[in-house]
Amino acid sequence: MKLSTTLLDVTPLRSNAPFRRLWIGRTLSGLGGQMSLVAVMFQVWQETQSPVWSGAVGLAQALPLVALGLFAGAVVDRVDRRRFSLLMTAGQVVCSLLLALQGFLAPLPPAGLLVLVAVQSCFVAGNGPATRSFLPLLLPPHQLAAGLALSRIAFQGALLLGPALGGVVAGTLGVGACYAIDALTFTAALYAVFRLPRMEPGGAGARPGVRGVLDGLAFLARTPVIRGALLTDLAATLLAMPVSLFPLANAEHFGGDPSTLGLFLTAVAVGGVAASLLSGTFTRLPRPGVVMLVSSAVWGVSLALFGAASDPWAGLAFLALAGAADTVSVVARGTVVQSHTPTELLGRVAAAEQIVGQAGPDLGNLRAGLVADATSGATALVSGGLLCLGAVVAVGVTTPELRGPQRVRPRPAAAPGGSPAPPAAKEAPTPLE
Structure with a gap:
């Protein structure tokens, strides 16, 4: 077996500019997100010294994803996925900025901090289905697996480096700096989504509300x-x-x-x-x-x-x-x-x-x-x-x-270079x- 067919296939990064921008943006925002998570855990622990409160951080993140996920997916299938992702990403940026402000100026009590984390997770619940749907619309079928492998290694890199960087930054510059870096990395994701082509739903789109779910x-x-x-x-x-x-x-x-x-x-x-x-x-x-x-x-x-x-x-x-x-x-x-x-x-x-x-x-x-x-x-x-x-x-x-x-399902590919x-x-x- 040739080495070129064994190693990670980077063809989607070389040949597809919208995917490349999206991959870079999501890699950076994933790194910032892991740093922010460490900062939240550190801040909650400092205030409470309680493993119950620390565990509640995960609950604040998980509940909106489970409760809103299917409804968010139905909305994604009714609207331009690019515009919806822009709105959700902007909401995440605002939440990160609010976290940074409270970290620098006036730390929130643990309950208030978890509420803000839960609000940000609501935007994550909406953005997740939108961003997951980008790859099959951006990449030709024969590059889909390679694109998913590239996304996976970006996630693993953020998981390996993010917590360590978050711990160092929180310990030296404070938790506010972690949140600020998170907000800054989101701008790369925001730019990447902004440069995507239009991604309208296929057919007539999803039916509204519970029927679509x-x-x-x-x-x-x-x-x-x-x-x-x-x-x-x-x-x-x-x-x-x-x-x-x-x-x-x-x-x-x-x-x-x-x-x-x-x-x-x-x-x-x-x-x-x-x-x-x-x-x-x-x-x-x-x-x-x-x-x-x-x-x-x-x-x-x-x-x-x-x-x-x-x-x-x-x-x-x-x-x-x-x-x-x-x-x-x-x-x-x-x-x-x-x-x-x-x-x-x-x-x-x-x-x-x-x-x-x-x-x-x-x-x-x-x-x-x-x-x-x-x-x-x-x-x-x-x-x-x-x-x-x-x-x-x-x-x-x-x-x-x-x-x-x-059996690959045919679908229209997004136009190269970010055109609709x-x-x-x-x-x-x-x-x-």
């Missing part, structure tokens, strides 16, 4: 390939999410040394980055559904082996393998879902992905903690990994559409539907 849910229910992809994601996160067990594993394997706790997340991240850098090995394969199923099964097996490992360094190696499998699964799943979603439903399907991606890990961590409390950490990890493997096999057996070659693209025509359903 129900139409989206009905599409998910009747489309086996997308339903199977989302169920696979739920199986991996709900049944085998290990993060809540890392402190316990650290206590068992490293004597509870706080300096080693970060090794667990780092191992997962290292595996994910390695898979992204070598993503050419799987983004060019013609059966992304099979890639998704196999990598999700590897995720489950790796975590079961991590739970059973007696040597701590072997356990970290299994976590790195799990991180690599997670990245492969995320990219392949995105390729499957976006390739088989009609233009007029991109927002609602993206919203469903966003909700599954938010709720699945949170519930999975809760499940792991409850099982570990009733049994042991090893039992929770091994049982979760094996349950994930069984669920993935069941999805693969009952969803033959995922095992077949990819014509409204999409309503596509006929494929045999997969």
